[in-house]
Amino acid sequence: xxxxxxxxxxxxxxxxxxxxxxxxxxxxxxxxxxxxxxxxxxxxxxxxxxxxxxxxxxxxxxxxxxxxxxxxxxxxxxxxxxxxxxxxxxxxxxxxxxxxxxxxxxxxxxxxxxxxxxxxxxxxxxxxxxxxxxxxxxxxxxxxxxxxxxxxxxxxxxxxxxxxxxxx
Amino acid sequence: xxxxxxxxxxxxxxxxxxxxxxxxxxxxxxxxxxxxxxxxxxxxxxxxxxxxxxxxxxxxxxxxxxxxxxxxxxxxxxxxxxxxxxxxxxxxxxxxxxxxxxxxxxxxxxxxxxxxxxxxxxxxxxxxxxxxxxxxxxxxxxxxxxxxxxxxxxxxxxxxxxxxxxxx
Numbered sequence: 375x376x377x378x379x380x381x382x383x384x385x386x387x388x389x390x391x392x393x394x395x396x397x398x399x400x401x402x403x404x405x406x407x408x409x410x411x412x413x414x415x416x417x418x419x420x421x422x423x424x425x426x427x428x429x430x431x432x433x434x435x436x437x438x439x440x441x442x443x444x445x446x447x448x449x450x451x452x453x454x455x456x457x458x459x460x461x462x463x464x465x466x467x468x469x470x471x472x473x474x475x476x477x478x479x480x481x482x483x484x485x486x487x488x489x490x491x492x493x494x495x496x497x498x499x500x501x502x503x504x505x506x507x508x509x510x511x512x513x514x515x516x517x518x519x520x521x522x523x524x525x526x527x528x529x530x531x532x533x534x535x536x537x538x539x540x541x542x
Numbered sequence: 543x544x545x546x547x548x549x550x551x552x553x554x555x556x557x558x559x560x561x562x563x564x565x566x567x568x569x570x571x572x573x574x575x576x577x578x579x580x581x582x583x584x585x586x587x588x589x590x591x592x593x594x595x596x597x598x599x600x601x602x603x604x605x606x607x608x609x610x611x612x613x614x615x616x617x618x619x620x621x622x623x624x625x626x627x628x629x630x631x632x633x634x635x636x637x638x639x640x641x642x643x644x645x646x647x648x649x650x651x652x653x654x655x656x657x658x659x660x661x662x663x664x665x666x667x668x669x670x671x672x673x674x675x676x677x678x679x680x681x682x683x684x685x686x687x688x689x690x691x692x693x694x695x696x697x698x699x700x701x702x703x704x705x706x707x708x709x710x
Contacts, residue, residue, distance in 0.1 A: 407605075407609070408608050411612060423621065424621075432624055433608050436604065437572075437576040437601045440577050440601050441577065441578075454579065456600055456632065457631070458629070458631035459630040461626070461628065462627040462630055463625070464624065464625070464626055
């Protein structure tokens with residue numbers, strides 16, 4: 375299947391995901407490469423920090439969320455291409471052993487004014503732990519392809535020639 | 543040094559960073575784990591996508607940005623602790639070989655109403671490539687410690703007892 379075109383999305387649609395369990399080892403190694411701060415690296419050092427114990431980097435949670443989204447049923451044609459996000463929050467820490475999943479809801483669907491072959495959907499994705507507590511909320515804007523026109527009835531050859539891009 | 547307390551931050555302050563060069567191998571392996579889509583994994587498959595060639599996952603750019611920030615002079619006391627972001631954008635793709643750096647500017651400084659020992663700073667961080675093109679913009683809200691009161695003159699024992707949390 376080629377995935378969903380802009381025309382296949384509608385406000386209010388929801389999409390779930392599978393689950394991923396986070397290990398202490400990967401939480402620490404991700405932090406070692408990208409977010410080397412005591413509360414993400416070492417249980418002992420994390421105890422006296424604002425987190426009160428080892429917590430995953432928010433960027434690890436964000437990356438895991440992306441993995442869950444890619445494997446979810448959202449599947450826009452052309453892939454999940456983020457133009458950015460209007461909001462990104464981490465309401466509570468992610469701990470070693472937490473099992474994460476996502477719930478996504480389509481908030482907005484609109485064709486692009488500048489690119490007639492694509493549009494944008496606004497999607498709120500909540501990442502939840504095994505107790506159904508939200509650990510991340512993101513409201514993202516995704517670029518989605520529009521359904522190609524069937525039969526090409528409105529296109530003639532001169533138009534195609536006009537569109538051709540000179541090579542070199 | 544313990545880092546900067548809330549009182550040490552002021553609107554308009556700017557902070558630069560070092561530079562990190564992105565390799566094709568790490569762009570692909572990050573994508574393999576967190577964002578397995580053709581345009582982040584394979585040059586050939588990426589050619590006919592919206593990116594027109596291999597591009598880094600936005601989450602890899604975000605993670606690299608965090609690494610640059612941790613090593614920058616921003617250094618809040620208690621570490622870089624993000625409550626979230628009001629905005630996150632990827633205005634142009636990051637390509638293999640790109641060398642990234644960050645520029646951060648303090649937009650807002652305010653004490654917390656609910657936590658008298660901390661506050662929030664709003665910081666816009668722009669991630670730039672070697673041509674000084676912005677590849678990511680994030681406006682983040684960071685939790686920052688307030689400077690501890692010297693001598694404790696304004697706290698008496700009854701106040702501490704009032705604040706004590708019952709255990710069990």
